[in-house]
Amino acid sequence: xxxxxxxxxxxxxxxxxxxxxxxxxxxxxxxxxxxxxxxxxxxxxxxxxxxxxxxxxxxxxxxxxxxxxxxxxxxxxxxxxxxxxxxxxxxxxxxxxxxxxxxxxxxxxxxxxxxxxxxxxxxxxxxxxxxxxxxxxxxxxxxxxxxxxxxxxxxxxxxxxxxxxxxxxxxxxxxxxxxxxxxxxxxxxxxxxxxxxxxxxxxxxxxxxxxxxxxxxxxxxxxxxxxxxxxxxxxxxxxxxxxxxxxxxxxxxxxxxxxxxxxxxxxxxxxxxxxxxxxxxxxxxxxxxxxxxxxxxxxxxxxxxxxxxxxxxxxxxxxxxxxxxxxxxxxxxxxxxxxxxxxxxxxxxxxxxxxxxxxxxxxxxxxxxxxxxxxxxxxxxxxxxxxxxxxxxxxxxxxxxxxxxxxxxxxxxxxxxxxxxxxxxxxxxxxxxxxxxxxxxxxxxxxxxxxx
RNA sequence: GGCGACGUGGCCGAGUGGCUUAGGCAAGGGCCUGCAAAGCCCUGUACAUGGGUUCGAUUCCCAUCGUCGCCUCCA
Numbered sequence: 001x002x003x004x005x006x007x008x009x010x011x012x013x014x015x016x017x018x019x020x021x022x023x024x025x026x027x028x029x030x031x032x033x034x035x036x037x038x039x040x041x042x043x044x045x046x047x048x049x050x051x052x053x054x055x056x057x058x059x060x061x062x063x064x065x066x067x068x069x070x071x072x073x074x075x076x077x078x079x080x081x082x083x084x085x086x087x088x089x090x091x092x093x094x095x096x097x098x099x100x101x102x103x104x105x106x107x108x109x110x111x112x113x114x115x116x117x118x119x120x121x122x123x124x125x126x127x128x129x130x131x132x133x134x135x136x137x138x139x140x141x142x143x144x145x146x147x148x149x150x151x152x153x154x155x156x157x158x159x160x161x162x163x164x165x166x167x168x169x170x171x172x173x174x175x176x177x178x179x180x181x182x183x184x185x186x187x188x189x190x191x192x193x194x195x196x197x198x199x200x201x202x203x204x205x206x207x208x209x210x211x212x213x214x215x216x217x218x219x220x221x222x223x224x225x226x227x228x229x230x231x232x233x234x235x236x237x238x239x240x241x242x243x244x245x246x247x248x249x250x251x252x253x254x255x256x257x258x259x260x261x262x263x264x265x266x267x268x269x270x271x272x273x274x275x276x277x278x279x280x281x282x283x284x285x286x287x288x289x290x291x292x293x294x295x296x297x298x299x300x301x302x303x304x305x306x307x308x309x310x311x312x313x314x315x316x317x318x319x320x321x322x323x324x325x326x327x328x329x330x331x332x333x334x335x336x337x338x339x340x341x342x343x344x345x346x347x348x349x350x351x352x353x354x355x356x357x358x359x360x361x362x363x364x365x366x367x368x369x370x371x372x373x374x375x376x377x378x379x380x381x382x383x384x385x386x387x388x389x390x391x392x393x394x395x396x397x398x399x400x401x402x403x404x405x406x407x408x409x410x411x412x413x414x415x416x417x418x419x420x421x422x423x424x425x426x427x428x429x430x431x432x433x434x435x436x437x438x439x440x441x442x443x444x445x446x447x448x449x450x451x452x
Numbered sequence: 453g454g455c456g457a458c459g460u461g462g463c464c465g466a467g468u469g470g471c472u473u474a475g476g477c478a479a480g481g482g483c484c485u486g487c488a489a490a491g492c493c494c495u496g497u498a499c500a501u502g503g504g505u506u507c508g509a510u511u512c513c514c515a516u517c518g519u520c521g522c523c524u525c526c527a
Binding site: 027028029030031036037038039040041042043044046071072073155156157158161162163180181182183184206207208227228229230231232233234235236239257258259260261262293294297298299301302303304305307309310312313314315316317320323324326327353355356358359360361362363366369370372373374419422424427428431435440441442443444445449 | 454455456457458463464465466467474475476477478484485486487488489490491492493520521522523524525526527
């Protein structure tokens with residue numbers, strides 16, 4: 001059974017499922033006004049790993065992740081560039097999913113767009129207003145946070161402490177708000193802004209309202225898990241939750257937050273691979289599995305530094321995985337090492353201890369290699385089968401064995417013949433030729449193998 | 453000011469009251485190889501500082517220094 005740290009109760013506890021065997025989870029998706037960055041990559045990778053692992057254990061996962069396609073930032077960019085706002089959102093969304101593909105993140109099972117749910121949002125806001133939890137001002141509709149008893153649950157701060165600490169910040173919409181922390185559910189449109197009709201006048205929904213309506217709308221009351229980056233804990237998740245509480249509806253039963261990507265750290269990286277803080281650049285420069293491996297080797301709640309050195313180290317570890325996969329490709333893997341998989345599950349079930357799982361993966365590869373060196377193909381096969389299973393469970397794509405063209409095989413045979421004849425100059429030149437053509441050449445006592 | 457996280461070997465990054473003190477990358481030595489590659493073996497003896505608790509602390513407590521995050525729309 002998977003145990004996960006729950007931000008709301010501040011403890012690692014079992015991830016309960018409303019319906020046994022089926023997990024409902026909501027991940028706050030991107031606001032599509034710019035290219036995805038490394039932080040987006042981390043968040044999507046962490047939950048992709050969670051999802052794939054659960055699916056691997058036989059659980060049916062429904063992952064809803066929205067597209068916020070109406071927001072102040074989108075409008076601001078549209079104005080700045082003199083473009084249609086929908087032109088920006090469609091292009092950015094397209095880029096987003098290309099980036100996701102570039103890091104092997106599966107598409108969520110549901111991708112609701114905020115603009116498709118405006119009617120439901122208006123309805124919810126009306127309900128809140130009718131109950132007295134929300135009120136209209138001259139620029140919109142606000143939720144009264146004082147009507148929510150435990151407001152501050154996810155922020156770990158009471159409303160009073162928040163205000164006390166807030167200091168000299170500018171308070172948005174201060175003039176007419178009942179409390180400085182009250183937040184906008186509906187924003188009335190200024191001339192020229194995109195707008196939808198509502199009882200309060202033409203306008204657009206507030207960000208926090210979008211996510212409650214879509215999560216409850218698709219997953220229903222009391223869904224299992226709500227996730228996102230640490231920075232969404234407050235105010236976004238707090239405010240989503242506040243609306244649900246004010247509506248008297250049960251919201252997420254478990255809250256999961258991933259740590260940040262910290263300092264790209266370094267002039268070297270920028271020089272050698274360009275500005276990698278943009279996810280698109282990273283995809284351009286590295287194998288799709290590299291970022292995933294970096295994240296797997298640290299805990300999802302820890303901050304992680306992404307540097308060129310770190311990515312390259314991960315790349316080399318993946319090269320080792322690739323050569324292992326190639327080396328064991330022909331083994332008969334009908335049987336899998338159960339103890340290894342048990343240990344893997346135990347690690348993952350303990351708050352997604354992927355660093356331990358990766359240590360296990362590398363240990364298992366070593367054992368299998370040793371078995372192969374000793375000619376014990378059965379043991380090697382059981383272990384390498386476990387390696388493949390683990391990779392599948394965490395979404396580490398395995399290299400596909402490319403069929404080697406006949407002429408390349410012929411060259412490999414010629415290489416072996418030259419070695420047998422102790423004609424090493426010829427052998428070396430054939431090897432160099434193959435390597436120049438992009439082949440990995442492994443010359444062993446049993447003969448030469450080539451692969452990409 | 454409030455709340456929270458964290459300081460581990462050359463780098464990244466787990467973890468733990470003593471038991472085999474992860475793993476990856478890099479480095480040195482060795483095995484294998486005609487030479488490489490791949491693989492395997494060995495080596496480095498780390499836990500911010502100062503106190504305290506304890507038979508014993510890197511791990512618990514306190515303080516100090518330092519880094520970072522959130523405190524109204526940022527994954």
